[in-house]
Amino acid sequence: MAANDAPGFATLLRRYRRERRLTQEELAERAGVSPEAISLLERGLTQAPQRGTVDLLVAAFGLSAEEAAVFAAAARHARWAERGADQQAAAIDTAPSGSAGGSAPAEGNLPVPLTPLFGRERDEDALLSMLDDPATRLLTLTGAAGVGKTRLALRVAMRLQQERRQEVVFVDLIPVHDPDRALPAIAGALGLQESGGLSLRDTVIHALRQRHVTLVLDNFEQVLSAARVVLALLIGSVGVKALVTSRWPLNVRGERSYPVTPLALPDSTQRASLDDLRAVPTVALFVERAVAAEPGFTLTTLEEGRLVADICARLDGLPLAIELAAARVRHVGLRRLGEWVAQLSVLEILTDGPQDLADHQRTMRSTIAWSYNLLSAERQRLFRWLGVFVGGASVDTVAAVTERTTEALLADLALLVDAHLLRRTDTGGAERYTQLVTLQAYAREKLRATGEWDEARRRHAGYFLDLTQRIDWRVTDQPAGLFALLQLEYENVRAALAWAWETGAIDHGLRMVSRLRRYWDTRAQFREGLDWLERFIARADAPESPEEREQLAQAWTGVLVMAYRLDRLDRACEAAEAALALRRVSGDSNQIAGALGNLANIVAPLHDYERARALYEECLTLYRETGERQGMVFPLFNLGNLYVDTGRPREALAYYEESLALSRAVGESEIARAATWNGLGEALIVLDEPLRAIEVTTPAYRCCVLERSDYWVANCAWTLGRAYWRLGDAAAARNYLDEAVDTFGALGAVVGSARVRYFRASLALAHGDVTSALGDLAQALAALVHRTDANEYLWWLVERVGTLACQRGALERAARLHGAATVHRDVAPRLLDPAERDLRQCDLDRLRAEIDEKTLATLFVEGEALTLDASIALARQELGPEAG
Numbered sequence: 001m002a003a004n005d006a007p008g009f010a011t012l013l014r015r016y017r018r019e020r021r022l023t024q025e026e027l028a029e030r031a032g033v034s035p036e037a038i039s040l041l042e043r044g045l046t047q048a049p050q051r052g053t054v055d056l057l058v059a060a061f062g063l064s065a066e067e068a069a070v071f072a073a074a075a076r077h078a079r080w081a082e083r084g085a086d087q088q089a090a091a092i093d094t095a096p097s098g099s100a101g102g103s104a105p106a107e108g109n110l111p112v113p114l115t116p117l118f119g120r121e122r123d124e125d126a127l128l129s130m131l132d133d134p135a136t137r138l139l140t141l142t143g144a145a146g147v148g149k150t151r152l153a154l155r156v157a158m159r160l161q162q163e164r165r166q167e168v169v170f171v172d173l174i175p176v177h178d179p180d181r182a183l184p185a186i187a188g189a190l191g192l193q194e195s196g197g198l199s200l201r202d203t204v205i206h207a208l209r210q211r212h213v214t215l216v217l218d219n220f221e222q223v224l225s226a227a228r229v230v231l232a233l234l235i236g237s238v239g240v241k242a243l244v245t246s247r248w249p250l251n252v253r254g255e256r257s258y259p260v261t262p263l264a265l266p267d268s269t270q271r272a273s274l275d276d277l278r279a280v281p282t283v284a285l286f287v288e289r290a291v292a293a294e295p296g297f298t299l300t301t302l303e304e305g306r307l308v309a310d311i312c313a314r315l316d317g318l319p320l321a322i323e324l325a326a327a328r329v330r331h332v333g334l335r336r337l338g339e340w341v342a343q344l345s346v347l348e349i350l351t352d353g354p355q356d357l358a359d360h361q362r363t364m365r366s367t368i369a370w371s372y373n374l375l376s377a378e379r380q381r382l383f384r385w386l387g388v389f390v391g392g393a394s395v396d397t398v399a400a401v402t403e404r405t406t407e408a409l410l411a412d413l414a415l416l417v418d419a420h421l422l423r424r425t426d427t428g429g430a431e432r433y434t435q436l437v438t439l440q441a442y443a444r445e446k447l448r449a450t451g452e453w454d455e456a457r458r459r460h461a462g463y464f465l466d467l468t469q470r471i472d473w474r475v476t477d478q479p480a481g482l483f484a485l486l487q488l489e490y491e492n493v494r495a496a497l498a499w500a501w502e503t504g505a506i507d508h509g510l511r512m513v514s515r516l517r518r519y520w521d522t523r524a525q526f527r528e529g530l531d532w533l534e535r536f537i538a539r540a541d542a543p544e545s546p547e548e549r550e551q552l553a554q555a556w557t558g559v560l561v562m563a564y565r566l567d568r569l570d571r572a573c574e575a576a577e578a579a580l581a582l583r584r585v586s587g588d589s590n591q592i593a594g595a596l597g598n599l600a601n602i603v604a605p606l607h608d609y610e611r612a613r614a615l616y617e618e619c620l621t622l623y624r625e626t627g628e629r630q631g632m633v634f635p636l637f638n639l640g641n642l643y644v645d646t647g648r649p650r651e652a653l654a655y656y657e658e659s660l661a662l663s664r665a666v667g668e669s670e671i672a673r674a675a676t677w678n679g680l681g682e683a684l685i686v687l688d689e690p691l692r693a694i695e696v697t698t699p700a701y702r703c704c705v706l707e708r709s710d711y712w713v714a715n716c717a718w719t720l721g722r723a724y725w726r727l728g729d730a731a732a733a734r735n736y737l738d739e740a741v742d743t744f745g746a747l748g749a750v751v752g753s754a755r756v757r758y759f760r761a762s763l764a765l766a767h768g769d770v771t772s773a774l775g776d777l778a779q780a781l782a783a784l785v786h787r788t789d790a791n792e793y794l795w796w797l798v799e800r801v802g803t804l805a806c807q808r809g810a811l812e813r814a815a816r817l818h819g820a821a822t823v824h825r826d827v828a829p830r831l832l833d834p835a836e837r838d839l840r841q842c843d844l845d846r847l848r849a850e851i852d853e854k855t856l857a858t859l860f861v862e863g864e865a866l867t868l869d870a871s872i873a874l875a876r877q878e879l880g881p882e883a884g
Contacts (some may be wrong), residue, residue: 009041009049009075010076011705013038016063016067021732023731024738031056031060033053042739045530049875051075054072054075057071058071058072071189107730109170109189110216111154111171111172115292118282118285118319119147119264119280119282119285120264120281123258124155124156126258127139127156130258131214131243136241137242138241138254139241139243139244139258140220140256140257140258141153141243141246141260142257143247143259143260143261146319148320149260150245153216153243157243160214167212168214169216171185171189171217171218172185173217173223173389175434177223179224181223182230183200183201183204186204186215186229186233187203187204189215190208192204195452201229201232204233209238209239210239211239211240212239212240213239214240215241217243218245219246220245221248222470224246227250227251230242230244230250231250231253237855262318264280264282264317265313266282271306273766278299282309282313282317283305285312285319285326286308286311286312286322287326290330291330292327293327297334304334308334310341310342311325311338319388328374331374332374368442369442375415379412379415380446381402382412383416383422384411385398385402385443385447386416386446387442387446388401388441388456389401389460390492391492392432392435393432393492394430397463397492400463401463401775408765413433417433421439426433460496461495464496464512467485467486468486468512468515469511471515471519483523485713486516495533496512497509497512498511500512501536507540509535510537510555511551513555514554517554517557517561519617520562521562521565522709522748524710529558529562533555533558533559536555537552537559540552543582549582550586552582553579553591553595556578556732557579557595557598560572560573564602565749566748566749569606569752570789572602573599573602576598576602578595579595579598579599580592580598582595589625590623592622593618593619593620593631595617596616597615597616600612600615604638604641605789609642609645609646611827612642616642617639620639623635626652629662629665629666631667632659633663633668633672634672636655636658637675639654640655644830649831650683652683653683656679656683660680670707671709673703674704674709674712677696677699677700678697678700678719680696681694681719682719684723685833686834688834690723690726694724694727697723698720700716701713701720704716713739713743714756717736717757718736718737718752718759720732720733720736721759721760724831726835733763734760734763737760737763738760740752741756741760744756750786750787751783751789751790751793752786753783754790755780755793757777758780758793760772762835765839766838768807770807770808773804774804777879779799781791785872794868794872795821796825798820798871799818799822802814802816802880803839805817805847806818806843810878811847813874813877814843815847815851815859816866817875818847819861819862820866820871820874821871823863
């Protein structure tokens with residue numbers, strides 16, 4: 001098995017736990033860790049398990065040597081996801097010889113600089129002393145662009161790891177220009193994503209609450225208004241500190257600021273000795289970088305030493321400026337380099353810039369301009385145009401946007417890298433070129449000054465429009481490489497969408513978002529996708545051509561998918577109606593059929609079953625008329641679902657079987673068939689055939705896990721949990737229901753998560769676990785009580801709170817709740833699961849045994865008379881403080 005095909009750590013953890021029939025709590029007790037830690041690891045909210053935790057889990061599972069090796073490898077992969085093994089080795093090799101016990105340093109995602117840091121020993125010690133102080137929670141390194149804030153922060157962070165044995169997480173904010181993206185960047189570095197009903201901020205706080213970690217937030221000045229987010233994380237997570245680099249303080253409560261000054265320049269005494277000059281940090285830095293550029297470089301005379309000292313002084317002791325200058329030695333020699341630096345026309349080339357800027361900012365700009373002016377006209381243009389990319393770009397992307405051949409481009413890119421005007425990185429096995437923030441800012445200034453800014457952005461947006469057009473909306477199973485490329489380039493995609501929005505290029509934006517809907521759906525980026533789709537639809541003109549109608553119909557289809565995933569059914573229905581209207585105008589029978597099926601998919605959950613059935617039947621008729629057999633697969637599957645929902649599971653079986661047979665015949669994707677197998681499993685559960693339900697749903701579940709289709713993983717896990725409950729395997733049932741709750745929650749599917757909580761509470765009550773049931777019922781009720789599309793599920797919850805009341809001895813309240821719920825549930829077409837039916841019967845048997853017949857009848861009648869609001873109020877009385 002290839003390394004990138006191996007199951008992830010979270011998958012292995014769940015697999016080993018289920019194979020041993022352990023709950024999360026049982027595993028936590030056996031391993032000596034907290035249940036919360038197990039939950040976070042299994043859900044992927046903590047993606048970097050420490051070695052000690054892995055060892056405890058290996059022992060708890062009793063893994064074989066081979067299994068333990070695979071488990072440890074998965075853990076290492078999770079820890080090294082953001083950096084390669086070579087960097088890890090380099091970090092260990094550079095550990096001080098006096099590290100405590102000689103053990104390996106605490107792990108993290110720190111970039112490992114390949115060059116030494118000069119002249120910052122006092123700064124390092126001072127910063128470590130400040131961070132050792134418990135009162136220091138937020139420490140900001142401030143200073144000029146290019147002064148070395150990042151390098152100093154990285155050195156301090158490395159020492160925290162190696163000497164203090166502390167956990168450190170590096171957050172690179174270079175590609176982040178929108179303050180609203182700062183929190184997602186922090187979450188990404190921590191391996192977190194949005195979780196259920198929690199906001200992303202609360203998800204991060206929850207994950208950090210039990211950890212002691214230092215967050216290194218680099219280049220914060222471009223997202224300065226996100227300072228309150230950082231403060232909220234620190235307030236909510238007492239074991240967390242933040243080490244920030246920024247040109248300006250964050251200006252929030254509790255911040256301690258540390259100004260990073262330029263490196264020391266030689267004084268008059270030091271200029272008298274070559275050896276003394278070599279020991280000066282600025283001179284030492286220059287020499288080190290010059291040797292890297294020209295291996296034969298050396299200072300042999302005092303005159304050369306003083307010339308280097310003069311160059312460093314002209315550059316204000318700024319490390320980046322010194323590095324840029326030293327790299328030129330190989331091209332112009334030391335003496336000529338000194339003459340260039342001495343020319344005020346070079347250092348002050350931007351003297352027409354705003355006079356209210358600080359001197360060091362104008363000097364830094366001049367330093368970059370000086371290096372820029374050493375380039376040929378073609379290379380200057382390349383440097384400028386690189387400024388249009390966000391988060392870097394590949395060679396092929398740069399070639400397309402700049403209209404250069406790859407062969408000629410590579411040489412010029414290499415020169416820019418050598419000149420420290422560009423950085424070459426390896427991200428996910430792909431070579432990319434990025435600019436430092438200050439360099440990119442200068443490149444963009446020059447683009448504007450030369451009148452190329454608008455053209456560069458237009459070409460950039462055009463390239464990423466073309467990239468998105470490679471997504472085929474008709475194909476469910478897109479090439480993995482295409483989506484991986486989009487993931488890598490997503491910041492550029494966002495920039496292209498922003499350009500379309502800012503410039504009013506609505507047609508351009510619609511064409512992008514109509515294709516990106518498949519990407520957003522696959523990556524579970526429902527909220528962002530819906531936002532972009534809604535924006536461009538709101539400003540779109542009425543379509544006049546078939547192409548414009550197609551584009552707008554696809555955008556509306558994207559809205560209905562995103563809204564449906566977010567349980568916003570009313571909005572999804574509006575979008576489906578709009579898409580269908582556009583399709584009817586087009587007159588294409590297959591497209592009309594697809595839109596009919598989409599609308600039916602939304603109408604059915606809104607309980608308009610007759611209309612849904614009519615829409616599916618019309619959809620099937622059109623497909624049969626056109627001979628579109630592949631199109632028939634999904635309306636057949638959905639008709640099966642509809643018959644299950646309307647209490648006719650036996651009739652549903654025929655539709656599922658026809659859908660599966662047709663799916664095989666036309667070569668539909670495995671993931672599409674998995675959805676049908678799951679539907680068949682649901683029908684079999686209602687028909688009280690749990691073993692067959694498990695047999696058909698388990699392969700579907702495995703397929704969805706393999707394809708990382710989280711939405712269908714959650715649905716299959718829900719089905720399996722109910723089947724195992726009916727089969728009598730409570731441990732397996734609980735494991736699958738746990739996964740379904742967590743996965744629906746992570747997707748933001750509030751209704752889906754609440755439905756599964758109802759079943760998990762039912763399972764708990766069937767086994768007398770009142771405490772667990774109380775928590776699930778309270779959370780589910782809180783999630784659904786204000787939703788207009790969840791009345792059916794609220795009645796489910798009312799009945800189950802009645803079960804809770806029955807088991808706690810509140811028999812009169814239990815009778816009223818049962819009376820209220822059953823009168824509404826029993827008129828609904830959907831049948832109860834057999835396990836639910838048995839649980840209801842247990843309640844009724846107890847009530848009849850302990851309450852006389854006349855009184856019980858009266859209580860039932862009183863319950864039947866209750867409105868939904870009154871029933872919920874009664875349920876809340878039983879739930880108590882848990883109900884909020």
